[in-house]
Amino acid sequence: MTWLRALLLVLCLVSPVAALSPDEVLPDPVLEQRARHISAGLRCLVCQNQSIDDSDADLAKDLRVLVRERLVAGDSDEAVRQFLVDRYGEYVLLNPRLNNHTLLLWIAAPGLLLVGLGTLLVLARKKRVVTAGLSAEEQAALDELK
Amino acid sequence: MAAGDGNAVSIELGHFALILAFAIAAVSTVGGYTYWRSGQRIALVLSQGAVLQFVLVAVAFAALIQAFVTSDFSLLLAVNNSHSLKPLIFKISGVWGNHEGSLVLWIFILVSFGAMVAAFGRRLPDDLLALVLATQSLLTAAFSGFTLFTSNPFERVFPAPMQGNDLNPVLQDIGLAIHPPLLYAGYVGFSICFSFAIAALISGRIDQAWARWVRPWTMLSWIFLTLGIAMGSYWAYYELGWGGWWFWDPVENASFMPWLAGTALLHSALVMEKRNALKIWTIFLSIITFSLSLLGTFLVRSGILTSVHTFASDPTRGMVILALLALVIGGAFALFAFRASSLRQGGLFAPVSREGALILNNLFLATAVGAVLVGTLYPLLLDALTGTTISVGAPFFDLTFGALMAPLLLVLPFGPLLAWKRADVIGAAQRLIGAAALAIFATILISALGGVSISLAPLGLLLGFWVAFGAIAELVDRSRLGKIPLRESWRRLVGLPRTAFSTALAHFGMGVTVLGIVATTAWETELVTTLNPGETAELSGYVVAFDDFQQVPGPNYLSDEGHFTVTAPDGGTRQMLADRRTYVASGMPTTEAAIETYGFSQLYLQLGEPLDDTHVVRIWHKPYITLIWLGAILMALAGVVSLTDRKLRVGAPQRARKPVASPAE
Numbered sequence: 001m002t003w004l005r006a007l008l009l010v011l012c013l014v015s016p017v018a019a020l021s022p023d024e025v026l027p028d029p030v031l032e033q034r035a036r037h038i039s040a041g042l043r044c045l046v047c048q049n050q051s052i053d054d055s056d057a058d059l060a061k062d063l064r065v066l067v068r069e070r071l072v073a074g075d076s077d078e079a080v081r082q083f084l085v086d087r088y089g090e091y092v093l094l095n096p097r098l099n100n101h102t103l104l105l106w107i108a109a110p111g112l113l114l115v116g117l118g119t120l121l122v123l124a125r126k127k128r129v130v131t132a133g134l135s136a137e138e139q140a141a142l143d144e145l146k
Numbered sequence: 147m148a149a150g151d152g153n154a155v156s157i158e159l160g161h162f163a164l165i166l167a168f169a170i171a172a173v174s175t176v177g178g179y180t181y182w183r184s185g186q187r188i189a190l191v192l193s194q195g196a197v198l199q200f201v202l203v204a205v206a207f208a209a210l211i212q213a214f215v216t217s218d219f220s221l222l223l224a225v226n227n228s229h230s231l232k233p234l235i236f237k238i239s240g241v242w243g244n245h246e247g248s249l250v251l252w253i254f255i256l257v258s259f260g261a262m263v264a265a266f267g268r269r270l271p272d273d274l275l276a277l278v279l280a281t282q283s284l285l286t287a288a289f290s291g292f293t294l295f296t297s298n299p300f301e302r303v304f305p306a307p308m309q310g311n312d313l314n315p316v317l318q319d320i321g322l323a324i325h326p327p328l329l330y331a332g333y334v335g336f337s338i339c340f341s342f343a344i345a346a347l348i349s350g351r352i353d354q355a356w357a358r359w360v361r362p363w364t365m366l367s368w369i370f371l372t373l374g375i376a377m378g379s380y381w382a383y384y385e386l387g388w389g390g391w392w393f394w395d396p397v398e399n400a401s402f403m404p405w406l407a408g409t410a411l412l413h414s415a416l417v418m419e420k421r422n423a424l425k426i427w428t429i430f431l432s433i434i435t436f437s438l439s440l441l442g443t444f445l446v447r448s449g450i451l452t453s454v455h456t457f458a459s460d461p462t463r464g465m466v467i468l469a470l471l472a473l474v475i476g477g478a479f480a481l482f483a484f485r486a487s488s489l490r491q492g493g494l495f496a497p498v499s500r501e502g503a504l505i506l507n508n509l510f511l512a513t514a515v516g517a518v519l520v521g522t523l524y525p526l527l528l529d530a531l532t533g534t535t536i537s538v539g540a541p542f543f544d545l546t547f548g549a550l551m552a553p554l555l556l557v558l559p560f561g562p563l564l565a566w567k568r569a570d571v572i573g574a575a576q577r578l579i580g581a582a583a584l585a586i587f588a589t590i591l592i593s594a595l596g597g598v599s600i601s602l603a604p605l606g607l608l609l610g611f612w613v614a615f616g617a618i619a620e621l622v623d624r625s626r627l628g629k630i631p632l633r634e635s636w637r638r639l640v641g642l643p644r645t646a647f648s649t650a651l652a653h654f655g656m657g658v659t660v661l662g663i664v665a666t667t668a669w670e671t672e673l674v675t676t677l678n679p680g681e682t683a684e685l686s687g688y689v690v691a692f693d694d695f696q697q698v699p700g701p702n703y704l705s706d707e708g709h710f711t712v713t714a715p716d717g718g719t720r721q722m723l724a725d726r727r728t729y730v731a732s733g734m735p736t737t738e739a740a741i742e743t744y745g746f747s748q749l750y751l752q753l754g755e756p757l758d759d760t761h762v763v764r765i766w767h768k769p770y771i772t773l774i775w776l777g778a779i780l781m782a783l784a785g786v787v788s789l790t791d792r793k794l795r796v797g798a799p800q801r802a803r804k805p806v807a808s809p810a811e
Contacts, residue, residue, distance in 0.1 A: 109520070
């Protein structure tokens with residue numbers, strides 16, 4: 001069903017091509033690497049689930065340039081992200097931060113795993129009790145055999 | 147082109163056939179649930195009903211295809227999604243490249259599976275068969291009703307326009323012709339497991355035989371879904387133009403969750419079949435797996451993914467699907483809650499045993515389903531409940547899903563080496579020492595060749611090799627290779643049941659996919675540059691020469707073609723053609739990347755938009771990327787091997803009986 005996703009994607013893009021243009025690339029490879037890493041975690045706000053690194057939308061291009069400007073100005077990675085969150089809200093982060101709103105999201109997976117493990121332990125203990133003796137029915141069947 | 151009289155008749159005939167199928171399905175549902183105890187007669191009637199539904203929906207589907215192929219623009223659906231200049235294959239695939247048509251495909255596959263149960267299910271007890279077919283009919287009635295009343299594909303326009311609006315160009319691809327039918331076959335195939343679960347709950351007939359009947363259907367659906375997802379991934383990879391192969395998009399997650407649940411179901415049904423244990427859980431998983439397929443349909447079809455607000459502004463379709471969803475899933479779970487306690491628990495086993503290992507597998511897979519489900523729905527629910535918008539994207543899923551899969555993969559090779567009931571984990575570990583040593587050696591070798599760029603890469607590689615070699619270890623162990631003469635080993639190996647090979651192959655395929663994912667993530671290289679014809683660029687030892695740029699007209703598009711010559715590190719040269727197309731009808735552009743395969747790796751070349759009189763060219767080297775899909779193909783192949791095992795065959799020897807229902811035309 002990826003095709004449907006593609007359809008949505010096309011609606012917001014001029015064309016579905018890779019994003020980064022040569023004119024945006026920073027001369028410093030270390031800084032550029034950091035920019036790419038940050039971009040991959042930022043949402044293209046007008047697109048369907050795409051990072052600004054993947055998107056060809058004009059807004060994504062503006063944001064890519066903005067990220068690079070902040071980096072050149074000496075911001076840390078976290079400061080760049082914070083700068084964008086201040087402007088566009090938490091929605092811009094593809095990896096949501098842990099806060100009141102996302103607490104359930106973050107504890108869901110480990111929580112489920114623990115609940116599952118707990119259930120298994122309880123069941124295993126119960127089963128051991130069961131195995132300890134024969135049920136009345138089984139005892140009767142055994143007596144009959146004797 | 148104006149509508150010909152013949153077509154007009156066949157469109158209405160198709161419309162009528164779908165209505166009739168709906169009616170028959172409704173009658174079968176009511177009749178089936180009322181009279182399921184009546185023995186052979188009701189089973190026979192419902193079997194005939196199932197075949198009849200299949201024939202009728204096939205007629206409806208064929209009518210739509212004919213209208214598209216002949217460019218009959220008196221059909222609204224064809225106007226919106228077709229064009230007379232479009233190549234034949236895309237006229238046909240255009241039928242399901244839209245909401246209404248894809249629902250008809252969905253129903254067609256549903257009734258195909260129903261008819262298959264009717265055809266191959268003669269050995270089932272009459273009451274179970276009747277209940278299974280009644281449940282299938284319920285689903286057919288629900289979805290054909292939904293289609294007819296809210297999304298009718300047979301709507302007409304008068305006067306018919308001269309030309310259609312064309313199908314979205316991104317969808318005009320061979321991938322679209324194959325991908326949705328495969329995916330739907332997987333999705334919808336799980337309806338059989340669902341129907342079997344409902345039948346078991348109603349009739350109380352749930353035993354090892356039940357698991358044996360359900361497993362081939364689960365396997366068949368799982369094969370389709372595996373191939374469908376892999377196909378979709380590869381399609382996105384080459385068509386969307388930037389070489390991504392998985393995006394954790396909600397629509398992708400919608401197909402991935404049934405796959406995870408179906409994988410868990412395959413494993414738990416095994417325990418039930420062999421040891422008569424995990425019965426309640428297996429029934430639960432059967433219901434969950436199909437419920438996730440329905441949820442996927444809801445997510446995709448309701449438009450809720452684009453935005454909660456679009457959904458609210460035109461809620462008819464979405465609300466109807468949601469109601470259907472609530473009815474089917476809610477009803478199933480109510481029945482489950484009501485009846486599950488009456489099921490007797492079966493065979494006992496120690497925590498360290500084959501059963502224990504399969505339960506561990508189910509624990510991790512079920513948690514992974516939960517994690518993906520929460521991640522997919524959380525932003526929607528948060529927005530609906532509090533108005534806060536957040537994004538849950540790839541980085542989140544990579545982290546949570548990866549953290550759950552790593553331990554599963556780590557213990558995976560132990561599973562097949564453990565005995566049923568009570569096992570010796572030290573003994574299993576001893577038999578895996580060879581695989582572990584090989585995995586460490588291979589990891590060191592590959593890391594040295596590739597260079598360590600991401601700190602986690604060697605660990606990922608180690609995991610992939612461990613799973614792949616561990617899968618083979620079971621075969622080596624069971625054939626006692628190296629412990630007895632080679633010929634004797636060979637005889638033992640050939641004598642192993644097919645299921646041993648399918649298990650090994652499936653787990654090996656999993657390892658291969660992991661290796662592909664890790665390698666391409668760690669060592670992918672990329673070059674974005676501007677080139678003019680005559681200039682060259684270099685990436686990872688490959689020299690790319692831009693030879694020529696041409697503008698060429700295609701059947702329904704104009705094409706800007708870039709011709710390239712690539713010289714590989716070994717000196718061989720190959721021609722590559724990357725183009726950008728502008729579709730005539732819609733004016734929409736697409737890019738067709740050029741991809742060359744070197745061994746298991748690929749060179750991916752994309753011609754970008756013009757920039758100041760030169761061309762933007764993007765080049766990627768993707769090491770071992772094809773392993774991702776090859777692994778998936780191996781897993782599907784393993785499923786096929788398992789289906790050919792005598793015990794599990796779908797068409798297991800059946801009593802001869804006279805054929806049912808001649809086609810109603």
